[in-house]
Amino acid sequence: MALSRTLSPTLSPSVRKSASLIYHFAERESKARYKRSILGWFWSFMNPLTTVVVYGFVFGVVYGAKAPPTTNGNAENFGLYLFTGLIVWSVFTGVVNGSMGWLIGVSDLRKKIYFPTETALLGGAAANAVQTLLEAVVLIVIMIVLANISWTMIFLFVALTQAMLFGLGIGFIVSVFNARYRDTQYLVGILLNVAFFMVPIVFTPDLLDNPSVPDIARILVEWNPPAIFVAIARDAMYFLETPQWNHLLAATAWATITFSIGWIYFRDQSMAISEEP
């Protein structure tokens, strides 16, 4: 059983080793999340649900934002419009924010024993994926109850995968920064707050058609990567349309390129983590 510690490409034994570590970290993340809580996984539904209700009330009722009409008119509801966008957004931010904590969480261990550190991030992401899947099931069930259903719904999972890969790519980079300078987590938190309003989640994109909105803002809001993932998910789940091909293309490119850059950077830098105080 060869265990090569050089940064050589992964061989089959080390892939198997990584797989069991990823499983371990995923299990630990899932368990730790609702440790000592009576209702456990129930909370994972409460969080998005309250967000949808509160935002739906504030933007849908107080500000009177209209949900765009759906093809069959069955699911015309601002809360559902929101939920669809939010589920994609939260998988992205969950992985970006989470990766910083996941890396810090194993850094003490990594100072005492060698293991591929990326497994901690991949494991955390896997736990997030399971949670997201549960949320997606809730959304799909609601849509089925409302008879807003079509084969295009499978594209929701495409959008979620893209959002996750994109988030992991960024997570790989910021987690290394954060291991060095804890300022990173605060900075990332603020940037994500700003970014949230750059993605049409609590507002509809047609709001930007207002002539007072500068072109550059319109382009940024329409073509930033999370906005594209959200657009794909909405087409798939809410409008029940096949997502635009240029969206799919751009989203896939953003996801794979960001993930690859993050991965390469992380593989190069992660050995130094054991030397952080």
Place this chain on the structure above:
Amino acid sequence: MTVGSIRVDGVSKKFRLERNRPSSIKEAMLRIGKKSDADDFWVLRDIDLDIKPGSFFGLIGHNGSGKSTLLRLMAGIHRPTSGTIDSEGRLSALLELGSGFHPDLTGRENVFLNGAMLGLSRKQMAASMDQIIEFSGIGEFIDEPVKIYSSGMYVRLGFAVAVNVDPELLLVDEVIAVGDEEFQRRCMEHMNKLRAGGTTIVLVSHNTTLMSDLCDTLGWLDHGRLMKLGDPDEVVAAYLAHVDKGDNTLTTHD
């Protein structure tokens, strides 16, 4: 490379001293442009070793001579600043107190985690679980979080895992000294058994008598340099002669 060998080739390791390191982005920004007063500390300099399969290799030296760092480099925890370290075979290491244990997990969970890190499946670990519990003498504490363990229990469980995963390479730092007399004896017995089975063992200790008894090759490190390598008795004699001159009082960094 043959299974069970470790080759250390021109390895140097530099650490940056903590006091000179910026801890926030702001501080790092303020440093830009200023001449860095970073005091790099060379823990190891140009180390060459060729550890043969099945050998029992010992490292001695004063506190802060770089023994532990060298062991950590062999274990893949740190990357050498220059030079290369290659090893072949399943490597198991017991480097310090609580080596590779997560304080919040129970002893049993930690055993599985350690197994996963060594590339062993849950099934394989489950098969040797009883043996590990028995060897460590942890008893029912195996299902308690390791943070409540005494230092002796930590080491006993750590050693039990390290030796019961069928290692081809075993790295052991001074830790065994924490256990009681009986446990130390069992450790020695077990290491001899592993050695008889062909496991390569690298041991760090200050106990020169023990080292010349156990090892077939000994290396003496002093301030990060390999002073002497070879026959244990000769190396120990040279080391003790050096200590008797009293050059190494009050050196730190371990």
